[in-house]
Amino acid sequence: MSGICITLPVACGMFTPVLLIGAALGRLFGELLVIYFPNVSSLKIVPGSYALVGAAAFSGAATQTVSTAVIVFELTGQIVYMVPVLLGVALSIVIATYMYPSIYDVGIYLKRLPFLPNLLPTSSAVHKVCVRDFMLSDLKYLTLQFTYKEIKDLLDSTKKMRTFPLVDSRESFVLIGTVERRDLELLIEQRLCDEERRKVARHCKLKRKFNCLNTMHGKTDIASLTKRDDIDDGGKSVKILIDPGVCHAAIKLLRGKRKHKVEFDCDLNSEEREQWEEERMNAVPNYKNLAIDYAPFQLVHTTTLFRAHAVFSLLSLQRAYITNCGRLVGMVNLENLREAVEGARLFGGSPMSADTERDELQSVEKNVSVKSYWRQKKRRRCMNTTFNKAQLFVYPSRAISQETNFEKI
Structure with missing residues (x-):
């Protein structure tokens, strides 16, 4: 049974081996x-009781859920060791949460699924870090x-x-709403569709033909x-008389045959097509015809990490736009928020955005050269990289996040 549970492709298959x-x-x-x-002699030691507490505590630390104590009570059918089991599960969960x-x-x-880790209940960094510190500004x-x-x-x-x-x-950069990619692609396709191009080609052909007929009629009268x-x-x-009706019928017949041929074979040449596409693409579209989401989810730039985490967890958001007095200043997706939470758990801070790093560079004292500043910055990053490698077994998502890009926002 243990072998079957271990080889199952689901997470719950690990519960029995852990127990x-x-x-x-x-x-x-x-x-x-x-x-x-x-x-x-005063205290009788029962090894089976330690086995019961160990099973509950170890499984509780692995799953970080209190329900393991209830499962152990149901498996044994007694509550004689309820107090040590509850204490063992509680202590194991508290210690495992920090580790x-x-x-x-x-x-x-x-499985490389988008995931948002839990916040530490006693961490004060989640109340000090704001979304402007780790948002995407570009x-x-x-x-x-x-x-x-x-x-x-x-x-x-942007593929x-x-x-x-x-x-x-x-x-002004005031946020109006959001537009889906498929709507924009459909807008471009409708603007450069083959039907519109052939319609313009037929119009040009008919115009040239009418000009040619007018020129011929100006030299020779039909009468x-x-x-x-x-x-x-x-x-x-x-004097041989020709019926005018026969003449006009012949002209109509010729025109009808030519028109029938134009409808199926008419198209613009390469130069005319490039000119037509350029004229069509230089126009400004009517955004009222697009399906615009006028109420995208927004967060103020001073929103703390604790509130952003709560909002993303409760509403199952994938992204949120950061605004300042209605102006768009950045965006936070699930990947950025997860890195910020992990940074708060490990280092007591969050990854520094490009804007924050630029402000820090501007705030350096004048007697410190830029070269020495970046040398200190590089040394600090090397130390953080070494510490990150030591923590990969704790948070494997740091290694996965380098390969997986969730812009697929």
Whole structure:
């Protein structure tokens, strides 16, 4: 059974092996007490009781849940050792919370799923760190003045982004809403569709044909075609009359055949097509026709890490836009928030954003050179890297986050 539980591709398959390992360690500890203290007559040592407490405490530390105590009570069918079991489970959970994540969290890490770790209840760093300290300030955005060409360039440069913020202008940067990537791609396709191009091509062909006919009619009158002089064999002049209806019917027939051919074979050449696409792409789209989310989730730039974590956990958010008096200043996704929480758990702080690092550089005293400042900065980062490598077995998501990019926001 243990082998089957260990090889199962689910996290709950680890509970039974953990329970057995805890019982074995508890039994071993109880047997050692019996061996080293054999002459204790006032207190009877029962190794089985230590096995029970060890199983409950070890499984509680692995899962970090209090329900393991209830499971142990149900398995044994008695509550004689309720107090030591509850104390062992409580102490193991408190210690394990500060040391490593639960087996369920590790399973989520290994499967590379987006996950938000829990905050330490006694950590004060979560109330000191704000979202502006770890937000993404370099955002790709849309404005109301963007042309079709700028929208297409934005889509080509960001292959993984699925949602784009929409602001009113580059100067004010007031957040209006968000637009989905598929809506923008559909907008570009409708702007450069084949039907519109062929319609313009047919119009150009008909215009050139009508100009040609007008030129021909200006030189030769159609009425003059109804009469023509001919000379018979005797040398006499004979006037042959042609019915005007026959002439007009022939012209209509020719026009009809030409029109039928234009509808199926007409298209612009390469130069005309480039010119037409350039004219179409330089126009500004009507954003009222797009499906805009005018109420994206927003956080104030002074929101603490504790509140941001609570909001993301309760609402199951993937991203939130950071605003300052309505102006868009950044964005926080699940990956940034997870790194900030892990930084608060390990170092008592959070990863420093580019804006914070620039402000720190500007606040350096004038007597300190920039070269020496960056030398100290590099030494500090090397120390943090060494400490991070030592903590990889505790938080494997740090190694995974270097390979996985969740911009897939």
